[in-house]
Structure formats: structure tokens, C-alpha cells
Amino acid sequence: MLGLDQFIAELNKSISMFLPETALVIAFLVALLLDLMFKKSKNLTGYTALIGFLVTGYFLFKQMNMQSTAFSNMFVIDQFGIFMKWVILLSSIGVVLISFFTNELYEKAKGVGEYFTLIIGMAFGMFLLVGSSNLIIIYLAIETMSLSSYVLAGYTKEVKRASEASLKYVIFGAVSSGIMIYGISILFGLTGSLNLFEINRFLAANPVNNFALFLSVIMILSGFGYKISAVPFHFWTPDVYEGAPVPITAYLSVASKAAGFAILLRFFKVTFLDSVPGNDSVWTLLGSIDWHFVIAILAVLSMTLGNLVALWQTNVKRILAYSSIAHAGYMLMAVSTMDDAGVASVLIYFFMYMVMNLGAFYVVALIANNIGSEEIDDYNGLGYRAPILGICMTLFLISLTGLPPTAGFIGKLYVFSAVVKAGYIWLAVVGVINSVISLFYYVKIFRNMYLNDVDSNKSKLTYSPASIVLLFVFAIPTLYLGIFFNDIVKWASYSANIFMGK
């Protein structure tokens, strides 16, 4: 046991490195209290959330070049984590702003006080997950973000499909986190530790039963796979994405996925990297299990199933749900290379994916405000009834397909080149075929908006100028990052280094 003075000194140091997360917890508590005190105010907790996120951003900015562990090696601060935390933070801000313009939330729920409070809580869970290097913290963080997202998915209680979405999410979530903690217990039984660094050291020094290790990691993967909605852990995705309020769907598809990918990458690198060879940029893995292949299988399944099933969907939110499964597949492809170039390409992809996906969902929310539907047939002629929305939606869809000159193209370019560089040509080929398939259903939305019901004499859609400004906040980066992407690429390559402990 530590001496008291030594412990307090260490605690002070840890807390000083935990400031972004602390800011989130404080914002969470303040929002909770303000909501209790001022019942009538409409968006008070929303503004509190925004201020809290800005303060978090300030502390995160001050951590930029830090690399350390805190709280007895339970928590890691490194460039990789900070990049992912930026993605989560920016998308949290984006989601709060989108929520302000989503009528559904204000009409069908009784007050939005808890809504923004829970968004802050979820952001805290994701921050914790990104930085955790201990299986207990991983589990707690996943539960924190899951519990908040269960409630958020069903926030519009009056809407039947939202309650259904929430219930399905809870059931699938409970099962997968149950399987995950079972896997954790097996891994603990094999190695005698919950700390990823110590597990790594143990695996390097002692041979363990391969089958038991394989089984435990697959079980833990089911927890991560559930968060990133990779096949075969994706069953909840379409129903929850369709039923949840649009901003929450966007949040689940971007931030929640970012946190899942962050912990997936950290788990594999920290646990299985053989640190002896010295050159860390291509990971040499411990043990004889072919993890590349396991992840590559998940990638192929996710891409193919996501894209093929999306072809038959008639609801835009469902299409985007299956497309998000497919996007998880593209990113898993880069994860399966298990080298630093792969990590960098996942980071680049996420930054681009964040902008374009939030944008696409925002357009869906604005259209739903007017026509109250997300069915693809109701999108007929919308390109003429709402020209700005139509043009922006087209831009986001092109970007999601991965065509130049948009952000999505750059993301895909780096992912595919990382995969090819690592020598997985067959995987890249599957990826390219899938991108072509995906073009079909993205174009379907576009076609309905511009080629069907051209001479419609239905009224034009109305939207406030502020909502259009926010739309440009997503649309301009989607174009800009497709052309001037050097800074993001540099930042991502610099952040690809996952901290391996002392």
C-alpha cells in the first residue's frame, strides 16, 4: 500500500491530467441542478452542455502533447486518445446544435432538460472509454455511455417506435455487455490482471492456452463490436437508428462509434503488441492467433451485409443505419492491418465521417421538421421544394459514397492505401466492390429528390436562416476537407501512436 503523502501527490498529478473529463462531470451536475431549479426554461441545459463542451475543449487543447498514465495506470492520456476525444467532443457539440433545430424533440417529449444532461453524461462515458487501459474502467465506461444512450434513444416517449427502439437497445446491450464481462473474467483468469499493460507483460513472458485466449477476446470483442455496430453484433442498429430522435441517431453513428473504435484499437495494440522488436509502426503481435484475419472477417461481413441490405430499405434513416454498418466495415478493414498507418487512416476516416454523417442526418432532421416523414417516397421532388437542403444532401451523399472532391473520398483513399500497403489486396478489392454497391442506394435518395415528381406544385419547405447557417457548418468542411486535407492527415499520423506504458 502506498504511503499517504505519496498517494496524495500522485492523486494530484492524476487529477491534473483528468481535467477534460472532470469538466464534463461538473457540466453534467450543473445541468442537472439547473434543470431542477428552472423548470420552465426551454434550452437552459442545452446551453450548459455547450459551455461545458467548450471548457472541456480548452482543457483538451492544453493536453495536446501530453503522454502519460493516471490513476495507477487505469487511465491513459496520449495523442491517439486526444484525437478521438476531439472527434467525440466536436460531434457532441454538433449534436447539441442539431437538437436545437429538431422539432420532433420539442413536440413529442415533455421538456428537453434531461436530454442534454444525458448527452453530457454520454460524452463523459465516451471520454473515459477512449482513455481507459484497465478492463474494469472499459466496462464501466461502456455501461455509462450505454445507459445514457438507452434513455436518449427512447426520449420521445410518446412515439411508439422510439420506445420500441429503446427497449431493443437495452436488451441487445445487456446481452452483449454480459458476454463481454464474461470474456473479461476469462482473460483475468488467464493472466491474473485487469490492467492492459500488465496483461501484455504477462502474455509476453508466459505462454497461455490459445483457445481460451481466443474465446475470451472474441467475447470482449462482442462488447466493442456492439458499440461500433459491426456484423454480427449489429442487430439493434436499424431499429434503434430508425426509432431514435434524429440527433441521437447521428450521435450513435459518429461519437459512439468513435469511442468503440478507439478502445478496439487500444485494446489490440496494448494487449498484443510484442514490444521487443523495437519498430512499433508495424505491430508484431504476441501469440500465434491471427487477429488480422479475425478482424478482416468482421470487416468483410459488415461491409457486405450493410451495403446489400441497405439496397432494400425504404426509410432514409434505415438506409443511413445500414450505411453506418458498412462504414464500420471500411474502418475495420484498416484496423485489421494492425499497423500505425492503419490507425492513422482510421483517424482520418473518422474526422471526415463525422462531418458528412452529422450533415446527412441534419438534413434528414430538417426535412422531417417539415414533412414529418423519413420515408424515401416522401422525398420525391424535394430537390425543387427545398433547393439548399437538396444540394447539401447530394454533397453529403457523394461524400458518403467516397467520390472526389469530397471529404469522404480522402477518408476512403487513406483507408484503402493503408490496406494495400499492408498487403491485403483481396480485402481492398472487396472494399472497392462494396463502395460501388453503396453508390446505388445513395443515388436512390438523390434520384427521388431530383428526378421524381419534378412538376410538383406542393409548397416549398420552410426553414429558419439559423438552421441554414448550421447546415453550412457541416457542408463547407465536407468540401473543404476534400481538397485541403493535409493538416488533418498530418495530425492523424502524429496521433497514430498509441501509448504503451512506461
Next chain:
Amino acid sequence: MDLVGLAFYFLAALIVISAAIVVFSKNIMYSAFSLMFTFFGVAGLYVLLNADFLAVTQIMVYIGGILVLIIFGVMLTTRITGVDVKSNSLGKIQVGIAGLLSTIIAISLIVVFSSTKWFLSEPKVSGDSTKLIGNELLTNYLLAFEAASVLLLIAIIGAAFIARRK
């Protein structure tokens, strides 16, 4: 077989059988009551593992708190007690696939548990485990402790929100 071994098998049988009743019983009252035996069995396992604090907590929290709450909930919601829980409305294909998967998983788990060389730590001095747990929670596991408190707060807010009248 020594006394500890006998006690283990007795408790394990108790847990498995009562857990099976929880799942398969069609009357929700029977499920709730047999859940009590499951919890007791688990507490017994903790005692066998020298985890006295955990065993007492298990009894106090799960049986004293959660289970009593469940039973009260069931009894106060008059409509539930009479309703049979339907658990056999699945198609044959689903049951077949689920059964196959479960069998595969069960077999691989049995293989793992019987063939693996587990990590065995040195037996520590047993004694005042409460004090040790308290110290660990507020030093090495401080972050987990605090994170759990935020998690519980979120759970309470969520539960209150869902339960609130429209």
C-alpha cells in the same frame, strides 16, 4: 471429496437449478422467489472463496434490497401476477439456430474450463478483507469508484425519466 468440494457442488447445483426455474417458470412469482435461491447460492460461493465482505454485501443488496423490490413490484402490479409469461412463441428455425449456437458456445466453454492452465496467485493472508477492499477502492481503484458513481447517477436519472408519467 472434502467438505469444501461438497459445499461447492451443493451450491453450484442450487444456483443452476434455481436459475433454470427463474428462466423457465411461467409464473412470474415463482421466478422471483427462485431468484432468491440463486442469490443465496452465489453468496455461499463467495464465502467459500474467503470473500466474506462480498458475501454479506450480496445478501444485503441483492436479497435485502433488489429482490424484495422485485417481489413488491410484482405483488403491487396486480395484473402481472395472473399473466403467464409467454416464452415459447418463437419459430422452429430461430430455436434451432439459437440452440445450435448455445451448444457450440457451451461446449467450447467446457473445453476451455477443463483444459486451461489458469493463473493462480499466491494465497494471501486472509483476515480483514473489508479494510483491504476499502483501501483499494479509495487508492488504486479510485477512478473506477468515481466512474461507478457517475454511472449510477445516470441510471437513476434515466429510470426516473422513463418511469415518469407522460
